[in-house]
Amino acid sequence: MKQLKKIKIQLTSPNSSINKFDHLLKSKGFQMYILTLILSVLIGYCISLILIRNKSFSHTKFSNINGSIQLFENGHVAEHNGQDSLTSSFRINQIYSNDIYHVQLLFEKFLSSKAFIGIIQSKNEQSKLHGWSIHNHRPEEDSIFQLLRKFYSFLFSSQLKSYEIQDINEGATIEIVIDCINSKILLKNTQTNTLSQLNIDQEEFRLPWQIYISLNHYGDRVRLQ
Structure with missing residues (x-):
């Protein structure tokens, strides 16, 4: 005690x-x-x-040039430097296979009438494309032309499910979401606050994928953000 x-x-x-x-x-x-x-x-x-x-980001850059595309700023900027209506393409060097990825692109200069942004099979050079035919919307376009473009978009998006037509203005920032888990890709236009989604059949379009971009107007310029 x-x-x-x-x-x-x-x-x-x-x-x-x-x-x-x-x-x-x-x-x-x-x-x-x-x-x-x-x-x-x-x-x-x-x-x-x-x-x-x-x-x-420093390891993510443009690559796989096909045609009249010139790269600047260590591959972070791509510019069309050929004749108008001469379609040229390039890719982003990242390979997407088993996750969800987000990539932002700034269209610093954009007058293309027939451009494209989407995905391609990284290991298949003959791969078809899935994505969006992009076009610089101009107010002076007459209503008949706009109607034809909408019909064209409906025709191909309903039959192939491989691409749609989207209006993109100069200065727009586009975010591409590559969702390998749920087999889909999304396109977000931060300028217009619009969102488009495409479902991908992985039996026909196998992983891995790469982002593929084409331009067809001299001086068009895209920047990785």
């Missing part, structure tokens, strides 16, 4: 190690140290995420 009282006195003594530790925990200096440590860890984590994203 005396031994227990002795232990109790030692524990409750102001000079005991437990009381000293409790005092340390309650001190403002220690609390500020812990807060600073937590903030440092969070800042370090955010910086690492930014570095990982920048590293990934």
Whole structure:
């Protein structure tokens, strides 16, 4: 019994190690140290995420040029430098096979009347395309021409399910979502806040895929974002 009282006195003594530790925990200096440590860890984590994203972006670039396309800024900008109506194409070098991917493109200059953005089978050079025929909408187009384009879009989208026609204006940012898990691709136009989706039959159009872009007007310019 005396031994227990002795232990109790030692524990409750102001000079005991437990009381000293409790005092340390309650001190403002220690609390500020812990807060600073937590903030440092969070800042370090955010910086690492930014570095990982920048590293990934630096490895993502345009490639596989076919025709009159010139690349700038380490492959992050592609420009049509041939004659008008001469269709030329290029791809994004990333291979998509087992996840959901997001890619943003800025159409800095765009006057093409017959361009395309979508996907191609990366291992099949004879692969057909799935995606969107894109066109720079101009207000001066007469209503008959617009009606014909809508009919053309309906005809091919209903029969082939491989592409649709989309209006894209100069300066528009387009986000392409490649969903390998659910076998579909999506096109988001941030300028018009529109969304288009195409389902892909993986039995006919096998993975892996690449993003494929074609332009047909001199000076058209696309930037990876």
